[in-house]
Amino acid sequence: MSERRYVITFGCPDRTGIVARISSFLADAGGWIVEAAYHTDPDTGWFFTRQEVRADSLPYDVDQLRARFGEVASSLSAESNWRVEDTAVRRRVVILVSKDGHCLYDLLGRVASGELDVDVRAVIGNHETLADITRAHGIPFHHVPFPREDPAARSASVEGGGGRGAGHKAAAFAEVRKLVEEHDPHAIVLARFMQILPPELCAAWAGRAINIHHSFLPSFIGARPYHQAHRRGVKLIGATCHYVTADLDAGPIIEQDVIRVDHGDTVPDLVRKGRDIEKITLARGLRWHLEDRVLVHGNRTVVF
Template sequence: MTTTSASYILTLSCPDRTGIVHAVSGFLFERGANIEEAAQYNDHATGLFFMRVRFASVDDHATLQAQLTPFAEGFQMRWSLHATAEPMRTVIMVSKEGHCLNDLLFRWKSGLLPVDIRAIVSNHRDFYQLAASYNVPFHHIPVTGATKAQAEARAHEVIQGENAELVVLARYMQILSDDLCRKLSGRAINIHHSFLPSFKGAKPYYQAHDRGVKLIGATAHYVTADLDEGPIIEQDVARADHSKTVEDLTAMGRDTESQVLARAVKWHSEHRVLLNGHKTVIFK
């Protein structure tokens, strides 16, 4: 009989020291695992070491978890282990701008994103038909100043009910409370329609037009309690000139936003993004 192997991704960070790569590869070798992809980074400014390893193993997830725990303790590692066969359970939140939502749904159904979109949450009804066309449950949760706390509680129930590993704010134009930001720490990605740190907050295209910028951009970042200041995952720009109106900039920006958000979601769902304080390490 032949034993079928499964593919896993191990990510880790720890204080830097000699021999970490040797120890990790040796750990996997001793268990008959085959390394398929590996990358590492030493941050000399912080003294931290980061690593991502994809490997094949005949051991199941639980067995590897149990064996990795004491090994990791010896290096003070923060680590996680993921089976590549399991797409990341994802909930998307959106308001009235649907270009990023539409792009993510298409990429998902086309097999271009290793996610499993379990639900869409919106404070408007605009995209319930789009959700239905992809057979994704749509949750309309209106938000007002008076009902914000209840609305967030309901949204969090949806996220928990779907056991979501990732929440994507695909132009969800509501500021999340500090409490919900903490609950979603490290697993919520927002797309902001400017090249941060420029033009934070509302209506960045209006701010950009007022300043006569020659480049407009988009930034995908992790959500934190500090508005538009979370660790940046991906950015891109498009050129502009004096002839462009606010409407022109907005239309141009939609494509950039969609592409930037899709790349960020892909890298996160492939476990290529590791947090490094208020920055990120990305193994592309």
């Protein structure tokens, strides 16, 4: 995928002639479309498209293309629902972790092998467990300790209230935010981060913060989903890669997968088996996000 491309993603109210308008615009400029996908949602009457064009087939640089395509988008009432990206810009990623390393190991392995050609700018952990492996890959690791949750403090913080822990946590999140935002990342990956982002971070990172939840959402929202799954006696467990929103585990879903379990599996077995689908589901979702394949519409995603 080293060939340079411009990627157009676009959404607008459906009407006759949208495809013709966009494709004629590209054809008139000599644009060689390498990949094109279209979708119309009959429920909302919304039209979506994603186009990959060979950069060398167009007489424009990306800014010029953006300016000219903007006119097309305007004429189709797309408002701000479109983007033009350049694959020559290496995607910047920051990863947030806690103690569990399977997702981080997996992502670093993909980056090291060149499978995932991104620039991991930093890994931030609320524990130091994963510092060594991160640094072995030549990536900076930042340790930002979070106050240990005690049950009383937790219920207080759910109430929006304070207490000592809440103040420390806010400071920790402020530190995380600072460390993240200096890289202006295309994706902030919560690779089993285990901390609930405060609403202001959800807002600041909207459409860029990607979480992996260790259940087949909307089942087993919140804490200890494998314990919940074991108690319910399900025959498959799942993992869900989704955009983070202020509503816990309820953001737009990018990808999900499941694996079969049976009565012989204890909670630790579920945890172990689940890791494999967590890491793979996260990697798939992240790749699609970074390739500009995911268009969010309300609480649903179109994945081209």
